[in-house]
Amino acid sequence: MPGPVPIRRGVVALFLSCALLLTTAACGGDDGSASGSASPSGTVEQQRLAKTRFVANAGLAAGATYQWIVKPYREGKFKKGADGQKFALVKAGLAGAFAYNRLKAAVNNAKGDELLSKAVAPLTAGIDKLKDLGTKLRKGEASEADVGAFEDVINDVKDAGRSAGAVVTDKVPSTSQLGG
Numbered sequence: 001m002p003g004p005v006p007i008r009r010g011v012v013a014l015f016l017s018c019a020l021l022l023t024t025a026a027c028g029g030d031d032g033s034a035s036g037s038a039s040p041s042g043t044v045e046q047q048r049l050a051k052t053r054f055v056a057n058a059g060l061a062a063g064a065t066y067q068w069i070v071k072p073y074r075e076g077k078f079k080k081g082a083d084g085q086k087f088a089l090v091k092a093g094l095a096g097a098f099a100y101n102r103l104k105a106a107v108n109n110a111k112g113d114e115l116l117s118k119a120v121a122p123l124t125a126g127i128d129k130l131k132d133l134g135t136k137l138r139k140g141e142a143s144e145a146d147v148g149a150f151e152d153v154i155n156d157v158k159d160a161g162r163s164a165g166a167v168v169t170d171k172v173p174s175t176s177q178l179g180g
Helices: 004-027 044-074 085-112 114-126 132-137 144-163 175-179
Strands: none
Touching: 044 085, 044 114, 044 144, 044 175, 085 114, 085 132, 085 144, 085 175, 114 144, 144 175
């Protein structure tokens, strides 16, 4: 059966060559502007996957927040003397940092879609306020208001996505994803 292998390689090579030509042709040339910069809404590739990436990143942030911050807090695992308190606080701190990182990525992804960027733009200040909350959680200094702030920001991002046609569902990341 040595005959079909070279044909398969030829077909694969032809397919890859065509794909490469099509993607470079889709990129286009100069848009006629003096600076040659991209349009404010980004490239075609960014726009095509902007909502998908937004949904994935916001979903991971929402899942991490609920699984390792909100749920353990409501169960009383952050209280002094609670069984497994230190471990719960460390996981919450990692989840807080992870969620902040994924929310920032989601906002960045939203810039590739005109409707989504308008919906998410007002939330950037709220997301920025979460920056140091991961450290507060890890040290056990977070209050109910801090946990509520995290939950509120996540819900606001979900609502913004829904209004732009990008429905966000919680996706719980693995523990190894939290650690980076």
